[in-house]
Amino acid sequence: MQAVVSKIKHLRWYICALLFFAATINYLDRQVIATLKPVLQKEGVWDDIGYSWVVFFFQTAYAIGLLVSGRVMDWLGTRKGFSLSVIFWSFAAMAHAFASSVASFSVARFALGLGEAGNFPASIKTVAEWFPKKERALATGIFNAGTNVGILVAAAIVPPITPLFRLEMGIHRHGSGGIRLVDLLDSDLQATLRNTLAFHRKSWNISRATHRTPKSTFHGRNC
Numbered sequence: 724m725q726a727v728v729s730k731i732k733h734l735r736w737y738i739c740a741l742l743f744f745a746a747t748i749n750y751l752d753r754q755v756i757a758t759l760k761p762v763l764q765k766e767g768v769w770d771d772i773g774y775s776w777v778v779f780f781f782q783t784a785y786a787i788g789l790l791v792s793g794r795v796m797d798w799l800g801t802r803k804g805f806s807l808s809v810i811f812w813s814f815a816a817m818a819h820a821f822a823s824s825v826a827s828f829s830v831a832r833f834a835l836g837l838g839e840a841g842n843f844p845a846s847i848k849t850v851a852e853w854f855p856k857k858e859r860a861l862a863t864g865i866f867n868a869g870t871n872v873g874i875l876v877a878a879a880i881v882p883p884i885t886p887l888f889r890l891e892m893g894i895h896r897h898g899s900g901g902i903r904l905v906d907l908l909d910s911d912l913q914a915t916l917r918n919t920l921a922f923h924r925k926s927w928n929i930s931r932a933t934h935r936t937p938k939s940t941f942h943g944r945n946c
Contacts, residue, residue, distance in 0.1 A: 795807075805849070
């Protein structure tokens with residue numbers, strides 16, 4: 724394996740690109756609900772106070788996650804630790820599709836905060852492992868730019884596509900973006916992850932079939 728890695732020219736910059744992509748997905752996942760806040764407020768899911776509680780639980784979990792995730796990355800290593808972090812936050816993002824109240828959104832956001840907290844400790848450790856000192860600031864700036872790109876992407880694509888898809892389906896699909904990133908981060912987890920994702924999709928389809936959400940609540944044309 725080491726021989727193959729050593730033959731890939733400029734591999735560290737490909738890794739930096741993956742970190743950029745991970746940061747983009749990280750901030751896209753967290754920004755979708757903020758972008759849809761007026762829509763969900765109009766539909767009676769929350770008011771300003773309710774939304775503030777949703778934000779509170781996310782920020783609390785993020786702070787807790789930052790205290791823990793660094794140690795996890797040191798223990799498992801960046802490849803395993805980062806992959807597990809992406810898996811956790813991606814499923815947490817998809818769990819928002821099942822939320823319909825302040826309480827359920829708060830639970831989903833708390834889980835999202837715990838998972839997403841692993842992004843920066845893992846990225847910083849990866850840069851330290853793969854880049855010489857003279858290139859670390861540049862690499863950090865590049866992957867960190869993904870955070871703003873994620874916010875811009877959310878602002879650009881979420882409002883236009885909301886009228887075209889059921890809200891739950893859109894949330895479920897955007898959350899699966901991180902799952903695909905894991906294929907690039909750690910191939911050893913691919914088979915287990917695909918089986919888990921298949922089970923998750925099956926469960927979501929069953930839930931959608933047995934508990935239809937009225938069009939007036941989630942259909943974009945009525946938003």
